[in-house]
Amino acid sequence: MKLPVVLLVLLAAHPAHALGFADGIKIGEVTDTSAVIWVRLTEREEADRRIDKWDGKEPKQWSVPGAKGEVGIGALRPSSDKTVGLGEVVGGWTKVGPKSDSCHQFKVGGLTPYTDYSLVIFGRSESGSNAHVLGTFRTAPTAEFTKPITFVASTCQDFPRRDDLKNGHKIYQSMLKLDPAFFVQTGDTLYYDKPKPYAKDIATARYKWNRFFAMPFPRAFHKKVPSYWLHDDHDVLKNDCWPGQTYGELTWEQGLKVWREQIPQSEKPYRTFRWGKHLQVWFPEGREFRSANNLPDGPDKSIFGEEQWAWLRQTMKESDATFKLFVSATPVVGPDRKNKNDNHANAGFAYEGKRLRKVLSGIPGCFVINGDRHWQYHSVDPETGLQEFGSGPASDKHASGWKYGLKPEWQKFLRIKGGFLSVKVEGTRASFRHHDVDGKMVNEVVIER
Numbered sequence: 001m002k003l004p005v006v007l008l009v010l011l012a013a014h015p016a017h018a019l020g021f022a023d024g025i026k027i028g029e030v031t032d033t034s035a036v037i038w039v040r041l042t043e044r045e046e047a048d049r050r051i052d053k054w055d056g057k058e059p060k061q062w063s064v065p066g067a068k069g070e071v072g073i074g075a076l077r078p079s080s081d082k083t084v085g086l087g088e089v090v091g092g093w094t095k096v097g098p099k100s101d102s103c104h105q106f107k108v109g110g111l112t113p114y115t116d117y118s119l120v121i122f123g124r125s126e127s128g129s130n131a132h133v134l135g136t137f138r139t140a141p142t143a144e145f146t147k148p149i150t151f152v153a154s155t156c157q158d159f160p161r162r163d164d165l166k167n168g169h170k171i172y173q174s175m176l177k178l179d180p181a182f183f184v185q186t187g188d189t190l191y192y193d194k195p196k197p198y199a200k201d202i203a204t205a206r207y208k209w210n211r212f213f214a215m216p217f218p219r220a221f222h223k224k225v226p227s228y229w230l231h232d233d234h235d236v237l238k239n240d241c242w243p244g245q246t247y248g249e250l251t252w253e254q255g256l257k258v259w260r261e262q263i264p265q266s267e268k269p270y271r272t273f274r275w276g277k278h279l280q281v282w283f284p285e286g287r288e289f290r291s292a293n294n295l296p297d298g299p300d301k302s303i304f305g306e307e308q309w310a311w312l313r314q315t316m317k318e319s320d321a322t323f324k325l326f327v328s329a330t331p332v333v334g335p336d337r338k339n340k341n342d343n344h345a346n347a348g349f350a351y352e353g354k355r356l357r358k359v360l361s362g363i364p365g366c367f368v369i370n371g372d373r374h375w376q377y378h379s380v381d382p383e384t385g386l387q388e389f390g391s392g393p394a395s396d397k398h399a400s401g402w403k404y405g406l407k408p409e410w411q412k413f414l415r416i417k418g419g420f421l422s423v424k425v426e427g428t429r430a431s432f433r434h435h436d437v438d439g440k441m442v443n444e445v446v447i448e449r
Contacts, residue, residue, distance in 0.1 A: 020045030028264025066102025155371025186371025187232030200248025
């Protein structure tokens with residue numbers, strides 16, 4: 001999608017000096033008529049990527065400090081619209097600063113279904129410096145739309161384990177080549193409890209976000225592809241965490257605060273989105289309402305909580321989409337390792353796991369996509385027949401943990417390497433494809449309904 005010529009001309013009146021948007025732009029929670037646009041105002045346009053070092057005191061490398069100033073959004077109009085005035089700030093300016101890590105989210109509505117939009121976010125500092133960042137995206141279609149839809153999903157991306165040290169994870173370039181309608185990050189966007197550095201306070205947690213999204217590959221991807229995000233344990237606090245815990249000086253409440261300021265948000269952390277006649281996706285919330293992992297298993301122990309359970313059953317029952325994809329931050333089918341006790345495929349939540357697999361398997365056209373595990377797989381629950389597709393980690397360096405070989409009674413595909421998952425829905429046919437980090441397809445499952 002190309003920006004209108006008039007917008008490019010108008011942007012010339014807003015030169016960027018020291019000020020910038022070093023972390024790019026994130027376009028999230030897209031529906032057929034709305035979107036949430038995220039930005040962070042920074043002291044410079046680009047991060048210094050020459051030194052891969054943490055000095056143990058101040059986060060200086062790989063990220064840019066937030067700037068104190070104001071941000072504003074230009075009018076969102078279809079990319080084909082050449083109307084004069086696209087470069088003007090609408091709705092006024094919003095102040096940003098240290099309390100929010102200089103982040104802001106613009107919630108925009110009144111959009112046209114399945115339409116390409118160009119957008120610009122402006123920034124200005126107290127000293128008079130100006131900056132802007134550009135983005136493009138396409139809104140979701142209505143429930144009557146019947147053309148093919150392709151989307152991509154990934155999980156588990158740790159900055160030190162990136163496969164291109166200068167530019168970031170290669171999967172972002174590989175996914176972009178597929179021209180996906182949207183992207184799903186299924187959790188563990190980054191790791192607070194992994195070194196270089198450990199994020200045991202709120203400043204270092206923010207630093208880890210800032211440096212990751214200042215890398216060229218994710219920045220180029222997110223300015224074009226709308227995304228939906230799930231958090232898991234490592235990107236809220238620490239491994240296998242639950243409400244009320246701490247990690248060093250970082251509290252549970254601070255972990256959620258950082259998550260909510262760094263990622264485009266909806267009103268509820270669990271939500272569902274329709275993409276045409278044949279596709280609807282569900283994004284449950286698996287951390288904020290859970291019981292403690294170390295409690296005895298039984299009917300009162302839950303990952304979802306009853307309010308979310310009621311939402312899930314009602315929305316799935318009401319849906320007439322051909323394919324209903326349940327996207328989980330953690331496994332539902334598995335099998336998982338015996339030493340894990342944190343998800344619906346583990347013994348620690350066996351009661352609710354069995355309940356969930358029974359409910360989902362009883363929904364026509366329902367399949368599970370999951371993150372969290374560091375291997376790619378396709379599994380079928382021997383008891384209910386529910387099928388699950390694990391996307392695998394974002395790099396080969398991150399692949400590990402499964403040492404049992406292929407379990408034929410469960411697994412139809414197993415690959416202990418990095419990559420991503422793509423799904424193409426065209427009418428009553430869905431193709432689930434595993435890709436390696438370079439985008440090569442390594443497995444395909446085609447389902448007809």
